[in-house]
Amino acid sequence: MKQFLASISMLAVLAAGTAAQADITIGVNLSSTGPAASLGIAEKNAISFGPSVIAGQKVHYVIYDDATDTTTAVQNVKRLVSENKVDVLIGPTTSPTSAAVIEAVAASKTPMIQLSPGPATISATDEKRKWIFSAPANTTIYGTAMINHMVKKGVKTVSVIAVDDAYGEVSTAAYKTLSEPKGIKTLTIEKYKRTDTSATAQVLHAMQGNPDAIFIASSGTPAALPHVALIERGYKGKIYQSGGAANAEFLRVGGKALEGSFMLAPPVVVGEQLPDGYPTKAEALKFIKAYEAKFGPRSMFASLAWDALKIVEAAVPKALKKGKPGSEKFRVALRDAIEGTKGLKGAGSVFSMSATDHSGVNQLGMSLMKVENGKWKLEDHAEFK
Amino acid sequence: MDFQTILILAQDAITNSAIYALLALALILVFGVTRVIFVAQGEFVSYGALTLASLQTGVMPGTVWLLLILAFIAACMETARLLVSGARHKLPGALATILAPPLAIAALVKICTPLHLHLGWQLILTMLIVIPLGPLIYRVAFRPLADATVLVLLIAAVAVHFVLVGLGLLFFGAEGVRTPPFSDAQFTFANLNVSGQSLCVYATTIVFVAIMAWFFNKTLYGKALRAVAFNRNGARLVGITPHLAGTFSFALASAIGCLSGLLIGPITTLYYDSGFLIGLKGFVGAIVGGMASYPIAAAGALMVGFSESFSSFWLSGYKDVVVFTMIIPVLLWRSLTTAHYEEEE
Incomplete structure (x- = not known):
């Protein structure tokens, strides 16, 4: 036993x-x-x-x-x-x-x-x-989605305001290599620090020559600082945010100033708004x-x-x-x-x-959203048929 | 560059310099009375704004816990000191003065936080939480070292700075905040839009500078503080307690820092670590004033604000390089033109 x-x-x-x-x-x-x-x-x-x-x-x-x-x-x-x-x-x-x-x-x-x-x-x-x-x-996928939308909307001149770190550098570099072949002219590239108390000077310089669009390359809540300053200084053109700030904190900090601006993000952020048949919608x-x-x-x-x-x-x-x-x-x-x-x-x-x-x-894997009433709205997505 | 741009840049510069000037005032005050180069001054700025933001979202701010913990440590230190010196009968009174106010404030915050009070009340609540931190930090970190050299005090101040920044990240997280403005008013002067908030900043700075000037020149207590700043031993001989003066100067420093944070919170996004750079720019202003003169320090702060604003316009990537490089000719000029005398210890 x-x-x-x-x-x-x-x-x-x-x-x-x-x-x-x-x-x-x-x-x-x-x-x-x-x-x-x-x-x-x-x-x-x-x-x-x-x-x-x-x-x-x-x-x-x-x-x-x-x-x-x-x-x-x-x-x-x-x-x-x-x-x-x-x-x-x-x-x-x-x-x-x-x-x-x-x-x-x-x-x-x-x-x-x-x-x-x-x-x-x-x-x-x-x-x-x-x-x-x-x-x-990667930043090339992000950049391509943005440039495609700029071309669609007839944007010819762009100023860049980038945060002074590795993310800002990489995003700006991707933007530059992609925008030149499409005939988009870059007026100036301005830098600011994450902890700066003011971006007014950079914003004023970026607004000189009245660009059709301004691209803000920054991640998280620091992306809101130049954005709010642009609206305060009465900028009327299009504002594009790189995908680094697609979160609720950014919406909270930016508030009303963000209305009508564009943000890059993977389509999952606006999953419900994707057209039926979009390859990633079901998942x-x-x-x-x-x-x-x-x-x-x-x-x-x-x-x-x-x-x-x-x-x-x-x-x-x-x-x-x-x-x-x-x-x-x-x-x-x-x-x-x-x-x-x-x-x-x-x-x-x-x-x-x-x-x-x-x-x-x-x-x-990339889409473009618009801020409407403090919420993300799907503005543009890749061709899928 | 047209006239309009220059005006806007100048306005931006003045707003920032007003804050730098306030911080320079606090730095000079603390240095004069306690010989501490208070590196952590900027942390009160971010603590002020972040505490208000926490109250706004109805969350108990982490600074309340810091207040209670600091009070507890201070109480332990005070108990040890009184027991060693044999003054046991003073113990209950001393403990009550150290522990009662923080506990009362914590209870008040606990009651008020879920009520979503009007902005004005929240501002007062924020000041109540942040201002006692100054004297408590003095009690815990600097009072035991009161007779140490300037270098030792500076190292202690750097340590306090790192502790406060680390705790800031723990309490408030890595994301930034923007607090609501005191007023939404917009004024237009000759095509120049000035926000009500910037006017608040200017007014507060002017009022504060005026109050400080009055306080230090006209009141007995202010004169006593100046006496400590001028000669510690001499002041002690005529019956002024340097510890009380130190406590008071740190209370003023945290009040000025907190107020600065509340003032610029609506103008910019503040993070747990924003305060250091703001404080450093105030420090450049204070250096220009030789760590002694309030009006020259204010002028120095203006210089920092203007060079920052205009260099951001032309050379945005090198802005901070320009601002901090300016300190070299200033130091050269000061060391060549001012007479030196060794402080008797």
């Missing part, structure tokens, strides 16, 4: 052991505290919607917080790959933390889907960066319904984490044919499968990756 019990418990241990061997582990590292907390918290919320079973395999999630700190992000990723033996990584939240973890990720041969954009970190031809994918649209509505029922107002950042999970979910069955979860073979196969993602309809975008495009977001 004793022997029988012992053999049963042995069997149970063995069974548990093999099951754990075959389980898929997803490592998540986000900035749910620190300066990028408003992004990281939304992303962490969305991870809770992740599937518990993919293709018959149980899925484990290990979630760490890097406090928007590059050193902590690297430590977290090292722990995830060595201790937790994760098969795929989701995160980090910000561009600096994403750039910091590349070495650790490549050394462990683990595919990673980062939730920050950045052409600097994505290049499939690079031996290290071939492990890195990104879920959000966007699914995301909005699930997220708003549980966590309150939608967040485009949450949709990034949602989509990253979708990409993993679609890639895992292909990779399972090549190797067992937990092995290097499986991770390599998973990387190849993610790179082979074609026409995957996510909540924020339609993803089609390739060896040279590790973001996979195309123009379908």
Whole structure:
């Protein structure tokens, strides 16, 4: 009898052991505290919607917080790959933390889907960066949607007011390369600091020569400062905001001054207003319904984490044919499968990756909104038929 | 560049310089009385605006907790000091004066926050929360070091600055706020639109400078403060308590900082870390005034405001470089023209 019990418990241990061997582990590292907390918290919320079973395999999630700190992000990723033996990584939240973890990720041969954009970190031809994918649209996608709308509206001259940081630089650079071939003339590029108390001087300079439109390249609530100053100084032309400020705080701080201005954002922000048949509409509505029922107002950042999970979910069955979860073979196969993602309809975008495009977001993942009565209204979207 | 543009730039410059001038006043006052170069002066500006914004949304501002925690630490320090010096009988009175006002204010805020009071009451509530922070910070961080060198006091001030900025992020988050203006009025003078809020800023600065001038020249208490600023030991000999003077100067500093924050809150977006740069520009003004003269410091603040406004127009990317580079010729000029004397310690 004793022997029988012992053999049963042995069997149970063995069974548990093999099951754990075959389980898929997803490592998540986000900035749910620190300066990028408003992004990281939304992303962490969305991870809770992740599937518990993919293709018959149980899925484990290990979630760490890097406090928007590059050193902590690297430590977290090292722990995830060595201790937790994760098969795929989701995160980090910000561009600096994403750039910091590349070495650790490549050394462990683990595919990673980062939730920050950045052409600097994505290049499939690079031996290290071939492990890195990104879920959000890059500045070129944003810029193209804006320039297309400017051309449609007959805008010929533009002044740029950019915040004096990396985001402002990258957005302005993308705008410049895209606007010149379309014959749009840039009158001046003004800079201001996030903590400035006044942008009146920059606004006055930008208004000289009465440009058809003014492009404000800034993220978060700092984007409101030059915008409000433009209205105070009686600017009557079009104002375009880069996508960095599409949140409720920006609407609150900008108030009435924002009426009639344009904002770039992934179409998920105005999911309900998308025309029927828009490729991302169904998934966007699914995301909005699930997220708003549980966590309150939608967040485009949450949709990034949602989509990253979708990409993993679609890639895992292909990779399972090549190797067992937990092995290097499986991770390599998973990387190849993610790179082979074609026409995957996510909540924020339609993803089609390739060896040279590790973001996979195309123009379908970008729309232009207008502020009307303190709310976002869909103004322009990509052709989809 | 036409005349109209120059006028608008000048108006913008005057509005900003008025705030820098107020902060320069506070910096000189604190330095004169306690020899502390109060780097954290700007934090009261952001605390003021952010506390008001919290009250507006009906949320209990985090600064109330800071107030209570500081009061608690101050009470512990005071208890230790009185027990060591053997003045046990003074303990209940001392604890009551330290703990009672913050507790009363916290209770008042707790009651008033959900009521969504009129803007004027919220302004008063904000001042009530932020102003006691000044004396409490003095009690906790600077009074134990009162006889240390200027350098040690400066290092303590830098530490206080970092603590306050970190707590600001914790209390209010990373996003900025814009508070409602005191009045929506718009006035037009010769094609120039002037908002009622800017007029409030000018009026407050002028009134404050006038009150300070009156207070320091006409009242006994003001004269006592000046005496401490002039010669600490001498003042002590004639019966003026430097600690009381220090407490009072920090209360004035936090009052000026908080008021500045309430004044510019509707004009610009303020963040948890905005205060430092504003304070630094006030500091440039104070340096021009040699950390001693109020009128020259006000002129220095005007100079900062104007160079900032006009350099933003022509060279927006290098604005702060221009403003802070200006300090070099000023320092050169001052060190060449003023006589030096060592402060007797």
